[in-house]
Amino acid sequence: MNMDNAQEVLKRYFGYDSFRLSQSQVIERTLEKKSSLVIMPTGGGKSLCYQLPAILFEGLTIVVSPLIALMQDQVSALEANGINAKALNSACTSEQEHVIRHQASSGDLKLLYVSPERAVSFGFLQWVRGINVAQVAIDEAHCVSIWGNDFRPEYTRLTELTQLFSGVPVTALTATADTATQQDIRQQLKLHDSEVFVSSFERKNIEIDVLPAKKRIQIIFKFLEGHQKQAGIVYCLSRRSTEETAAKLRQAGYHAAHYHGAMNSDDRANIQDQFLRDDIQIVCATIAFGMGIDKPNIRWVIHYNLPKNIESYYQEIGRAGRDGEEAQALLFAGYGDMKTLTGFIEDSAGDPRFKQVQSAKLSRMWEFTQTLSCRTNFILNYFGEYREQPCGHCDHCLNPPTTFDGTVIAQKALSACLRLKQRDQSVGINMLSDILRGSSGRELMDRGYHTIKTYGAGKDVSWKDWSHYITQLIDRGYLSIDFTQGNTLHRTKLSDDVLRGTSSVMLCEPQELNLKKKELTPTDLTNDESLLFDALKNLRRSIADSHNSQAYTVFSDATLKDMARLKPGNPAAFLKVSGVGEHKNEKYGEEFIALICSMVAEENRLISNDFLMPTSTKKPPPSDFVMPKVAGTHNTTLALYKNGLSIKEISKERNLKPTTIQAHLFRLSYHGESVGVSNMISPDQINAIQQLWLSLEKPIKVKPVFEAASEQYEWEQIRYAVSLLLKHEEAIAE
Numbered sequence: 133m134n135m136d137n138a139q140e141v142l143k144r145y146f147g148y149d150s151f152r153l154s155q156s157q158v159i160e161r162t163l164e165k166k167s168s169l170v171i172m173p174t175g176g177g178k179s180l181c182y183q184l185p186a187i188l189f190e191g192l193t194i195v196v197s198p199l200i201a202l203m204q205d206q207v208s209a210l211e212a213n214g215i216n217a218k219a220l221n222s223a224c225t226s227e228q229e230h231v232i233r234h235q236a237s238s239g240d241l242k243l244l245y246v247s248p249e250r251a252v253s254f255g256f257l258q259w260v261r262g263i264n265v266a267q268v269a270i271d272e273a274h275c276v277s278i279w280g281n282d283f284r285p286e287y288t289r290l291t292e293l294t295q296l297f298s299g300v301p302v303t304a305l306t307a308t309a310d311t312a313t314q315q316d317i318r319q320q321l322k323l324h325d326s327e328v329f330v331s332s333f334e335r336k337n338i339e340i341d342v343l344p345a346k347k348r349i350q351i352i353f354k355f356l357e358g359h360q361k362q363a364g365i366v367y368c369l370s371r372r373s374t375e376e377t378a379a380k381l382r383q384a385g386y387h388a389a390h391y392h393g394a395m396n397s398d399d400r401a402n403i404q405d406q407f408l409r410d411d412i413q414i415v416c417a418t419i420a421f422g423m424g425i426d427k428p429n430i431r432w433v434i435h436y437n438l439p440k441n442i443e444s445y446y447q448e449i450g451r452a453g454r455d456g457e458e459a460q461a462l463l464f465a466g467y468g469d470m471k472t473l474t475g476f477i478e479d480s481a482g483d484p485r486f487k488q489v490q491s492a493k494l495s496r497m498w499e500f501t502q503t504l505s506c507r508t509n510f511i512l513n514y515f516g517e518y519r520e521q522p523c524g525h526c527d528h529c530l531n532p533p534t535t536f537d538g539t540v541i542a543q544k545a546l547s548a549c550l551r552l553k554q555r556d557q558s559v560g561i562n563m564l565s566d567i568l569r570g571s572s573g574r575e576l577m578d579r580g581y582h583t584i585k586t587y588g589a590g591k592d593v594s595w596k597d598w599s600h601y602i603t604q605l606i607d608r609g610y611l612s613i614d615f616t617q618g619n620t621l622h623r624t625k626l627s628d629d630v631l632r633g634t635s636s637v638m639l640c641e642p643q644e645l646n647l648k649k650k651e652l653t654p655t656d657l658t659n660d661e662s663l664l665f666d667a668l669k670n671l672r673r674s675i676a677d678s679h680n681s682q683a684y685t686v687f688s689d690a691t692l693k694d695m696a697r698l699k700p701g702n703p704a705a706f707l708k709v710s711g712v713g714e715h716k717n718e719k720y721g722e723e724f725i726a727l728i729c730s731m732v733a734e735e736n737r738l739i740s741n742d743f744l745m746p747t748s749t750k751k752p753p754p755s756d757f758v759m760p761k762v763a764g765t766h767n768t769t770l771a772l773y774k775n776g777l778s779i780k781e782i783s784k785e786r787n788l789k790p791t792t793i794q795a796h797l798f799r800l801s802y803h804g805e806s807v808g809v810s811n812m813i814s815p816d817q818i819n820a821i822q823q824l825w826l827s828l829e830k831p832i833k834v835k836p837v838f839e840a841a842s843e844q845y846e847w848e849q850i851r852y853a854v855s856l857l858l859k860h861e862e863a864i865a866e
Contacts, residue, residue, distance in 0.1 A: 135160055141187050142180075145213045147691070147713035152177050153331040158303070159184055162267065167302040167326040169273070169318055173333055174307045174450030175428075179206060182269035182303045186243050187215060191266030192236055195245045196290060198272050198282075201404060203245040205426045210243060211787075212685045214715030214765065219245035220256075236263055248275070252289040257296065265297050270321065273304035274443070277316035278486055282444075291322050302326070307450060308333075308443040311516040333446070333515045337453045338461050340507050340526040342500075344603070345466025348436060349380055355434070355462060356386065362431035363407070366416040367448055369437035369469060377436060378416040391417035408682040410673070419444065428455035428688045434462045438469035440476075441493035442500060442514050455690045465501035467561065467619050470494070502603065504533055504640055538639030539630065541593065541601050542610060544568060546627045548586040549611065555584075558620035565598040600642040610637065657696055664731055665696040671727050675720065679787075686720060687711060699728055701737030708740060718765050718792055757834070757854040759802045769796040770805060791848065798852040802859070813849045821845055821853035 138159050142148050151159070158168050158181040172178045186193035197203045203219035210217040218232045218241055235241040250256050270276075276287035294302050304321055314328060343351065352366070366381075368374045374390040381388035389403045389412050406412040408427055415421060416436075433452045439445035445463070453459025477490045496514060503510050508523035522529040548567055552558055557579070559567070566573055567581050570588025581587065590598060602621070605611045610627045614620050629635035657665055669683075669692060676683040687695070691711030700706040706721045707714070728737065772782045779797070783790045794812055801807040825837050837850050 135163075137188055138163065138184055141184055143713065145187060145215060145713045145715065146180065146184070147213075147707075147709070147711040147716065149710065151180075154329040155180055158329050161327060162301045162303055163188065165299055165301050167323050168304070169314065169323055169326050169328045170303060170305040171309050171314065171328070171330040171333075172305065172307065173331060173335055174447060175335075175454035175456070176307075176331055178271075178305045178307070181305065182267060183210065183215070183243065185267055185301075189266035191239070191264040192241055193243045193267040193269060194251070194260070194265055194293070195243055195269045195271060196248050196251050196293070197245050198248060198275060198284065200247075202271070202426075203247075207243075207245060208681060208685050209426065212681070212716065213713055215243070216241055217243040217245070220250060221245075221247055233259065239264065248284060248286040248290060251293050252286060257292060260293070261296060265300055268294050268297070268300060268302045270302065270304045272306055273317050273321070274306040274309045274313055276304075276320045277309075277313045279310070279313040279316050279489060283486075288320055291320075294321070308447050308515070310443070310514060313443075330517075333512055333517055334508060334523065335450060335453065336523075336525060337456055338449060338459045338525065339530070340449070340461050340463075342463045342465055342507065342527060344599070345437075345464040345469065348464050349377065351462075351464075352377075352381075352434060352436075353384060355432075359432055359460075361413065363410065363427065363429055364414055364432040364434065365421070365430065365448075365451060366414060366434045366436055367439070368416055368418060369472060371418060373436060374416040374418060378414070381414055381416070386414055387412050388414040388416060391415050391421045393418060408684075409676070410683065419448065426454070426684070427451075427682070428684050428690070429457075430454065430459070431457075432460045432462070434464075436464055438463075438465055438473065438501070439497060440473050440490070441497050442511060443493070445497065445500075446511055455688055457689065463501065465498070467613060470498055470613070471619055502606070504528065504535075504604075533640035535638050535640050537636060538601065538604075539633075539636045541590070541639060542605055542630050542637040543633075544586055544589045545598075545602055545605060546610060546623055546631055548584065548589070549621055549623050549627075550631065551584045551586060552581075553623070557581075558614070558617070558622060560619045560621060561599055561602050564602060564621060565595050568593070568598055569595050597642050601639055604639050605637070608637070657693060661696040664699070664728065665692055667727060667731060668692045668695055668724065671723060675723065687716070695724065695728070698738050699732045699736060700725060701729060701732075701734070701739045705738040705740035708738070714765050718796075719788055722789075722792070757832070757851055757858060759799055759851075759855045759859075762800060762803050762805070766796045766800055769793055770800055770807070773797065773800075773807060791846070794846075795848045798848055802852065802855055809852070813852060817845065817849065818853040818856065821850050822857045825850075825854050825857070 135156065138156070142151065153172055153176050154170070155177055158170055161168050162182065162185040168181075170178055170181050172181075182193060182195065195206070197206070200219070200221045200223055203221060207217045207219050216235070218235065220229060220232055224232070232241070232244070236244050246256065270290060272282065275282045275284040276290065277283065294300075302321065302323060304317055304323060304326075306317070309317065314330075318324065318326060318328070366377055368377060371392040371394050374392050378388045378390040389406070391400060391403050403412065403415065404421070407415050430452045433449045435445065435448070439448065449461035452461060473494055474491070477487050477494065480487065482490070500507065500510050506522045506529055507526035508529075509519060512519060524530070545564065545568065548564060549558070559581070563576065563581070566576050567584070567587055568590035570591050572582075576582060593601070602611065606613060606621075608626075609624055610630060611621050612624050614622055626635075630637055669689075672683050672686045672692065676686050688711055691709060694710045698705070698709055700709060702725065703717055703721050706712055706725055707717050712721075769782055769786065772785060777785065779790050779793050782793045786793070797807050797809060797812065801809045821837065821841070824841060825831070828836055828840060831837065834847050834850050837854070838845065838847060
């Protein structure tokens, strides 16, 4: 095996002409039976790093995956590409598990997905000893580390599985792991000789915006005006907030639903399925939703509440724009969330070291929301990818904040805190803003805050701006928040120099998020291509519904866009579309090509002869009557045919249309395989079709013959009969 084989498999099964990021290096190392740790952003193609070698290896690839939904999504995508994969999980019946184990034992299965709990169970370990295991892949590998954002103790036992197979490569993969987590993954999984492949963490297609946690639902409504009919997720901290937010969105006319851990499994599965099928536009969910989602057309993610750490945040926004198209991430940051999350950590059952780690990560998350520099660079630096140049796709880069000398403003706020401290009193941001503004609120008056010297010292600054400036003072370290005493503010050692006038403070002017409307139509397509793109999407949806599957498992939006640009007019040209492999070409090509031909003039279609049979004539044979070479998918059909299966039975076994199986058999017969086609076309029919074609002066398309025969012959019958005549004429010419 070499990378030439890998390149062939990449095109044949996955429909791509080239590898992305570090895929080729990882795959090459795996084929050399060497282990790797792969850090690649969500949507970057991590799965291909082990799926492609699994096809080339003789033996089974075991994939450890933490969620049933994630397993099923991967299995569905593999099966859609003609790759035999299955998942063993709690959703399987005993009969289904028996069938899957038999397929794995007999060598018919290429990939087997299992949960970490099952992977280290005694029964599984005893059974798998007798299987020819060629590779072990550990997805979401950060779960093995206490430094990761989803630590799961059962992951630390996975070496019980990997050490059963000496010389078998182990590929550990994750989207988010800082330097400490990467080192811990290697240590915990005993990947001492592994190579670490870190792709850039930057997600250039996602715009990152952060706003204070005020008037959230109103801002969300404004935000959605620019994202009509686009799929998105709203992440909430509590179950109650998911329900309330979804209800408000429904009242505003949006197709929204809530999702959280207290719902029964059937309801959760139903919500997820409707979202995947685009029946629901918006899901308001806790973090329990999303890890198993491979939906490529999510255009936005909103965090209604502060995430617990940067890893979680970056993983969650990565669920938007997986297709590489433009996406947007909006985060609301509020002190109340900090208090809640801090309480979660303090009340958790973790040991002191774990709590310390989580507290430190939460602090960095808050610092991210308060930074005035490039937000993307803050994240990249967190993950150990250091750079200075601005990203150009975060709010600070798109709308740089205006700075000014805010020393006087800082002195007024810090002086108020000092005078309150002298009275053994302290307040939060809102009350401090009221004091500086000179508010006559009842609580303020009752507590006597109107008597301090700095009362009303900032009347010339709006309440909203005071809140903004005080937040900056916290971010810069001049004020701290005591979450154990009602989120009250306290001066730090840095504030003394400011009050003495020996240190100045630069602040930024408040800014509003530019909620500009997003184009719903792909901007890189012409008007005609956009119309074709929409029609292709409708066909995809119809096919997905008929197969009870998600639309993106048929083709992604990126593939449909490429289809709309290339406008393939025959099967060989259809294979040139990015994301179209042989299996999908056979399964769906006929319908998509027919739609393209109905909307695109013949002279504007792409016709390819790349896969046509050789001919001695200078002019290639007519495009509709060529018989391409036999490929792997046809040999699979041939094997089933030789085992005595009927066309109907083969169709069911392979999940292909009967007409597709007929086309396979016609092609096999044409190329000399002993396939009896007399039950599909008689000698008299062959002769009649050939004579009709000649009488029509040899048209290059099937359609004229089909119409002239009053539609009494099928297209594949016409194609086969004329191809035989062309073959005979070529033999005579030679």
